[in-house]
Amino acid sequence: MITLEHVSKTFTSHGQTVTAVDDVSLEVGEGELHVLIGPSGSGKTTTMRMINCLETPTGGRITVDGRDVQTMNVVDLRRGIGYVIQQGGLFPHFTVADNVAVVPRLLGWPRQKRRQRAEELLALVGLPPELFADRYPRQLSGGQQQRVGVARALAADPPIVLMDEPFGAVDPITRKQLQRELRRIQAEVRKTIVFVTHDIAEAFLLGDRIVLMAEGRIVQNATPADLLRNPADPFVTSFIGEDRGLRSLRFTSLAELAGPAPPGARPNGMILPGTLSILDAGRELAAHRDAAGDGIWVGDTTGQPIGYLTFQQFATVLGESLGDDAETPHDETAHAIHH
Amino acid sequence: MMRRRMRYIIEHPDRMLELTQEHVWLVAISVLIAMLIGIPIGILITRLRWLEGSVIGVTGVLYTVPSLALFSVLMPYTGLGARTVIIALVLYSLLAIVRNTVTGIDEVPRPTLDAARGMGMTGSQRLLLVELPLALPVILAGVRLATVAAIGIATVGALLGAGGLGQLIFDGIARGSTDRIVAGAISASVLALVADWALAQLGGRLRRDVQIAGR
Structure with missing residues (x-):
């Protein structure tokens, strides 16, 4: 369970105060996948990065399972939250198995257990471990690297996973495939997921709720069906796009x-x-x-x-x-x- | 002609070996010390950015001082012998090693670092597990540059009685023995080429291992 209460983030750039996130309140229930979506500069990524303290809010409060993240040890907090970024952000000098087992390694798991866990997860994301475990990231396609990125985030079985445009850099066919896989995996593991994207189709496909943001604020926070049937304002309608009728089906x-x-x-x-x-x-x-x-x-x-x-x-x-x-x-x- | 000039090398293999060993030792110890000083300085610069200008400036100026001049500046304090030469070689090597350490760490892709941070690596874990391994090929390129330069500069060190292949060159000049000069010059050049090649091979292997994942 993640809650954001009146969270804001301002920073100073060239002597001017810029508001990246403006009074955002949000609640992500256990086992739910919430999609943060909006045009670039809408504050969606910053909002997500404040949850694992990669950014510090300048106002408001963020809690994870009732505990204020600001008061927690940042390293422990992050090790308890899976993190997936665009292009996987894999370590090029680690094998695939070692990449997957990074957090278990930081947590001091024994080698044997790490390896076993890495193989389990590679199988879960559809990469047969006997073929992929000992390869290096550069020997993998973009889509395969993304799968490793997802496996890595799940390695230590964190209850929460943050995903920052994880499928943004792969071709449309691979992306669709990865999205379906994520749905399958999520049905199996039921993590609390915050997912950032700018792809509305992806949001509808994956989200239990869709949080539409613009200029640092939440414009509408609704289930996909509600968003389609009762768009809050013309901005929402235009963002959802012309084929919203088809989507509503x-x-x-x-x-x-x-x-x-x-x-x-x-x-x-x-x-x-x-x-x-x-x-x-x-x-x-x-x-x-x-x-x-x-x-x-x-x-x-x-x-x-x-x-x-x-x-x-x-x-x-x-x-x-x-x-x-x-x-x-x-x-x-x-x-x-x-x- | 050439064969006759090589006569010294052929007739005094023991002496050649001894001088080469001295030379290698001078250079190796100097570059090693420069690495022990330069790499931490480089790391420090990436953490305390304001240091960059002054540190790179100072090492840059040091690099431009002619070797004979540097020796004569150091000599009143450190005397004759290998010690003075080693100090000078360390000072010359710092620029390439510091600069390449900074560049190597700077070139680690942002997403990779972001992932490291987001997964809960501490600062020192990021440095040891991610930044230094990925910067290694670039740091090694700096070491290679420093080594080749040090092999050349070390020949001048013979003037201070530090030994090495420069000894032959100065002996040759004193005695009017071209054979000795040729022997010293050629050996030092070959040594530089071999060191360059060997470090390039090592660097190539490392680069392959840490090559950045393609899109």
């Missing part, structure tokens, strides 16, 4: 749209879980065309029907979201509806 669940079942109707088609996003529901339907009945039955986690959605309603939602953009990559979805 990903963050609106079937349960939110479903209404009561028509009287007398019985579940005759398949039942989809209510937690499924509209987009995923569309995919599901497309994959099981023959199984579909008159509409979509929405069920709870045990499969009990809790609501109903006609194909017409479903299509309307899709149509509104997709707008008149015929060139969507998801036209397989639309296809299934007209079926």
